[in-house]
Amino acid sequence: MxxxxxxxxxxxSDNFEIISVAQDTGxxxxxxxxxxxxxxxxxxLIDVNHHISALYNLVNVPSGVWIDEQGRIMRINEGTYAAxxxxxxxxxxxxxxxxxxxxxxxxxxxxxxxxxxxxxSIIERTPEAERAQPTFLLGSYYFTRGNDAKAxxxxxxxxxLDPTSWNYLRQDLQYEEGGSAGPQWRERRxxxxxxxxxxxxxxxxxxxx
Amino acid sequence: xxxxxxxxxxxxxxxxTLSGLAYSQDAVVLYNERVVALEETLPDATDLWVTxxxxxxxxxxxxxxxxxxxxxxxxxxxxxxxSDMFVTRAGQGWFNMTGLADKLQQAWAVDYADxxxxxxxxxxxxxxxxxxxxxxxxxxxxxxxxxxRLSDFRGKKVxxxxxxxx
Numbered sequence: 001m002x003x004x005x006x007x008x009x010x011x012x013s014d015n016f017e018i019i020s021v022a023q024d025t026g027x028x029x030x031x032x033x034x035x036x037x038x039x040x041x042x043x044x045l046i047d048v049n050h051h052i053s054a055l056y057n058l059v060n061v062p063s064g065v066w067i068d069e070q071g072r073i074m075r076i077n078e079g080t081y082a083a084x085x086x087x088x089x090x091x092x093x094x095x096x097x098x099x100x101x102x103x104x105x106x107x108x109x110x111x112x113x114x115x116x117x118x119x120x121s122i123i124e125r126t127p128e129a130e131r132a133q134p135t136f137l138l139g140s141y142y143f144t145r146g147n148d149a150k151a152x153x154x155x156x157x158x159x160x161l162d163p164t165s166w167n168y169l170r171q172d173l174q175y176e177e178g179g180s181a182g183p184q185w186r187e188r189r190x191x192x193x194x195x196x197x198x199x200x201x202x203x204x205x206x207x208x209x
Numbered sequence: 210x211x212x213x214x215x216x217x218x219x220x221x222x223x224x225x226t227l228s229g230l231a232y233s234q235d236a237v238v239l240y241n242e243r244v245v246a247l248e249e250t251l252p253d254a255t256d257l258w259v260t261x262x263x264x265x266x267x268x269x270x271x272x273x274x275x276x277x278x279x280x281x282x283x284x285x286x287x288x289x290x291x292s293d294m295f296v297t298r299a300g301q302g303w304f305n306m307t308g309l310a311d312k313l314q315q316a317w318a319v320d321y322a323d324x325x326x327x328x329x330x331x332x333x334x335x336x337x338x339x340x341x342x343x344x345x346x347x348x349x350x351x352x353x354x355x356x357x358r359l360s361d362f363r364g365k366k367v368x369x370x371x372x373x374x375x
Contacts (some may be wrong), residue, residue, distance in 0.1 A: 010234075014365075015365055016365055016366045017367050017368070018370060019357075019359070019364070019367055019370070021349070021369070021370065021371050021372075022374060023371050023372070023373045024373050024374050026375075027372065030375070031374045034312050036372055043351070044351075044352070044359060045349045045351055045357060047371075051241060051242070052345065052347060052349075053371060054329065054330050054345055055330050055334075056345065056369075057337075061372050062372045064368060064370050065344065066366070066369075067344040067367040067369060068366055069364050070344055070346050070363070070366060071346075071359070071363060072342060073344050074340075099368060115341070115342050119341075122338065122339060124339075130316040130319075130329055131316040132312070133316060133330065134316050134317050134328055135318040137318075137327045138318050141244070142337075150320065154320075171375060172375075174375035180373075
């Protein structure tokens with residue numbers, strides 16, 4: 001987050017905005033202090049219902065979408081860490097430079113995707129997977145009202161309806177022993193990757209030619 | 210689908226007729242960021258029937274003579290006789306909220322025991338997303354409660370980033 005703040009200060013807000021959206025059922029209490037610690041000045045929101053992930057068919061965090069001046073998507077569905085961390089286990093230092101290039105060159109940037117590539121990169125959901133969102137929402141309703149039994153029931157159902165969503169799994173695990181990146185998460189990640197699935201679509205950085 | 214819909218109307222009618230009790234039953238509807246408390250719904254085994262006024266409170270659709278309308282879109286709804294979308298009981302009209310969702314292929318989920326109904330994102334809002342790669346607009350409150358829309362930033366490049374504290 002401090003990295004994005006630095007990028008924002010560098011690129012300015014005349015022709016560029018960062019909209020950061022926390023996918024956090026825990027709301028202000030969970031996400032607010034992290035924004036405050038980074039003294040964020042770009043647009044920053046807390047999305048307790050994971051609405052943005054539902055609307056843009058995103059399955060993990062962090063994820064990024066590039067949107068041009070007319071509202072057209074230029075890139076979508078990428079793991080957008082600002083920098084590599086945890087000794088390179090996550091993230092890349094290659095993403096920020098391509099954002100910088102896009103902000104400078106717009107449609108002429110070599111990192112802008114054509115419309116076919118954008119459409120192909122939007123994850124499609126089955127009708128069952130679409131039902132995961134209202135089901136997750138139902139679980140969150142109960143969670144915020146202290147009914148843990150029903151919260152668990154509907155959050156579990158949401159994960160079954162949409163097994164591709166890491167967000168639904170990890171938000172739930174946050175409130176269980178081991179946390180959102182503990183043994184349960186590792187077990188599931190290994191199982192899915194062994195079956196040829198992906199945790200994240202790998203970041204594609206187009207080469208110079 | 211049609212069969213279950215007919216059964217649900219029948220069951221609703223039966224319940225109201227036999228019990229002779231009040232028609233109403235309260236409910237809560239979760240719709241995007243809205244949590245809408247309904248004082249009255251028409252009891253039904255499967256579907257959510259709401260007053261035309263509550264329909265608008267839930268999703269901004271308005272019941273007009275030509276149908277349930279939002280901006281230029283109108284879904285035809287017969288109102289001079291009972292149908293799978295609209296019934297009249299003791300002078301009160303009831304609109305089938307879940308029936309509308311089904312027609313629009315909008316996902317929904319319900320906890321019947323507590324009367325909590327939850328609706329997914331509206332497919333109409335995403336046609337240009339899937340077909341043309343256009344970014345769906347959204348409305349979310351900022352930390353001070355002001356509504357922020359993606360469309361507020363039209364004319365600028367936007368980097369939309371999701372993250373989480375967990």
